[in-house]
Amino acid sequence: MPPPAVFQTVAAFSRRLLIAPETAPDDHRLRPLLSLSLSPPPPPPPPSEVLKEKDAKVAPLTHKEEVGRATWMLLHTIAAQFPDEPTRQQKRDAKELMALISRLYPCKECADHFKEVLKANPVQAGSQAEFSQWMCYVHNVVNRSLGKTIFPCQRVNARWGKLDCPERSCDLEGANDIMPNR
Numbered sequence: 001m002p003p004p005a006v007f008q009t010v011a012a013f014s015r016r017l018l019i020a021p022e023t024a025p026d027d028h029r030l031r032p033l034l035s036l037s038l039s040p041p042p043p044p045p046p047p048s049e050v051l052k053e054k055d056a057k058v059a060p061l062t063h064k065e066e067v068g069r070a071t072w073m074l075l076h077t078i079a080a081q082f083p084d085e086p087t088r089q090q091k092r093d094a095k096e097l098m099a100l101i102s103r104l105y106p107c108k109e110c111a112d113h114f115k116e117v118l119k120a121n122p123v124q125a126g127s128q129a130e131f132s133q134w135m136c137y138v139h140n141v142v143n144r145s146l147g148k149t150i151f152p153c154q155r156v157n158a159r160w161g162k163l164d165c166p167e168r169s170c171d172l173e174g175a176n177d178i179m180p181n182r
């Protein structure tokens with residue numbers, strides 16, 4: 001015998017409240033802990049549909065803002081991990097990295113603007129502190145041009161500190177380390 005109409009209404013309402021409308025029904029993170037559903041759960045979708053839904057959720061970065069945030073995260077993290085006493089090669093690498101970003105950054109107007117920023121502010125990578133302060137400075141130049149808040153560079157180590165890797169396994173070797181200067 002089907003459940004009384006009042007229960008069906010409550011169950012339908014609870015599903016609408018507890019599961020975000022744009023959420024796929026199999027997204028366990030957003031499923032309610034307690035569902036009032038009286039009907040058995042729908043059968044799982046065929047594997048091909050699951051793939052399509054997952055693909056949609058991990059769509060490639062397409063927005064300028066997302067690419068920007070991801071790039072700044074990488075650049076500030078590289079600067080935070082940069083050796084206190086870099087080798088000549090590491091100093092060259094830092095300059096080359098920034099030059100490559102200014103040529104290959106996937107937003108032409110951003111790349112062109114960043115070339116100008118680099119011309120006016122040549123890379124300073126004589127030490128970890130110098131490189132991370134320089135990175136903060138040029139990020140602020142971009143922030144200013146976009147009307148964004150200026151970041152206080154004295155707080156850059158608090159925002160982008162050394163990675164917490166076991167036994168400092170993320171640290172790069174520098175001129176001061178066992179490996180000789182390249």
Ligand SMILES: Cc1cc2nc3c(=O)[nH]c(=O)nc-3n(C[C@H](O)[C@H](O)[C@H](O)COP(=O)(O)OP(=O)(O)OC[C@H]3O[C@@H](n4cnc5c(N)ncnc54)[C@H](O)[C@@H]3O)c2cc1C
Nearest residue numbers: 065068069071072109110113114136137139140142151156
């Ligand atoms: C090289 C480069 C050039 C770009 N040029 C352009 C452009 O010309 N036009 C455009 O529209 N977009 C450009 N972008 C993207 C833009 O800078 C932002 O990344 C994007 O708009 C998203 O901004 P956001 O406010 O989320 O934070 P973001 O600016 O991406 O910053 C990410 C996080 O870094 C921290 N942060 C902010 N400022 C600093 C700083 N000075 N030092 C250290 N940490 C800081 C904050 O915690 C912030 O949340 C560029 C990105 C890069 C990497």
